[in-house]
Amino acid sequence: DAGVTQSPTHLIKTRGQQVTLRCSPKSGHDTVSWYQQALGQGPQFIFQYYEEEERQRGNFPDRFSGHQFPNYSSELNVNALLLGDSALYLCASSTDRNQPQHFGDGTRLSIL
Amino acid sequence: ELKVEQNPLFLSMQEGKNYTIYCNYSTTSDRLYWYRQDPGKSLESLFVLLSNGAVKQEGRLMASLDTKARLSTLHITAAVHDLSATYFCAVDSRGDAGNMLTFGGGTRLMVKP
Numbered sequence: 001d002a003g004v005t006q007s008p009t010h011l012i013k014t015r016g017q018q019v020t021l022r023c024s025p026k027s028g029h030d031t032v033s034w035y036q037q038a039l040g041q042g043p044q045f046i047f048q049y050y051e052e053e054e055r056q057r058g059n060f061p062d063r064f065s066g067h068q069f070p071n072y073s074s075e076l077n078v079n080a081l082l083l084g085d086s087a088l089y090l091c092a093s094s095t096d097r098n099q100p101q102h103f104g105d106g107t108r109l110s111i112l
Numbered sequence: 113e114l115k116v117e118q119n120p121l122f123l124s125m126q127e128g129k130n131y132t133i134y135c136n137y138s139t140t141s142d143r144l145y146w147y148r149q150d151p152g153k154s155l156e157s158l159f160v161l162l163s164n165g166a167v168k169q170e171g172r173l174m175a176s177l178d179t180k181a182r183l184s185t186l187h188i189t190a191a192v193h194d195l196s197a198t199y200f201c202a203v204d205s206r207g208d209a210g211n212m213l214t215f216g217g218g219t220r221l222m223v224k225p
Contacts, residue, residue, distance in 0.1 A: 042215030
């Protein structure tokens with residue numbers, strides 16, 4: 001049973017560029033959440049998608065946007081990249097609130 | 113705004129010793145999760161605590177939740193080197209509108225032989 005898969009694993013971009021990160025949820029999960037984890041810190045919630053709609057959003061600017069597809073997979077897009085966007089981006093999937101969110105291995109994004 | 117604080121931030125302990133990690137949060141919630149993260153790896157779910165007084169145990173780890181005190185603890189019994197990792201607590205907010213996890217800053221645990 002495949003867990004949460006993310007691609008790519010590593011990415012290097014320069015300031016001002018745009019990036020798209022991808023996530024496939026665990027089989028049977030319909031909800032996808034994205035988190036940003038800076039080095040040495042806890043993950044911070046970016047947004048959550050359910051039924052192809054953004055259901056919740058954390059305190060992130062509009063440069064961060066996303067999408068969920070009919071097969072529940074999801075994309076995170078970041079425009080106009082800043083040095084401070086360098087972080088590990090984690091995708092998590094879930095099916096109901098009484099179960100833990102399952103996390104993927106993340107995408108390490110480095111901005112030069 | 114929900115705030116989640118863990119202490120200590122760093123813990124170095126000898127094998128065989130006991131210790132407790134504390135997780136305090138600022139607003140009402142009845143759902144709290146504990147995760148483990150190894151260096152360069154993703155987060156692994158340890159415990160789900162869904163009500164006041166909930167206690168869960170797995171091996172040398174035991175977690176509890178006191179929703180009235182807004183406090184969760186992760187107790188380590190007779191630590192072994194394999195428990196070395198960073199431990200995060202995360203509080204679920206936003207109710208039926210969909211869960212949103214707010215994480216603490218993490219406790220980095222090093223268990224020395």
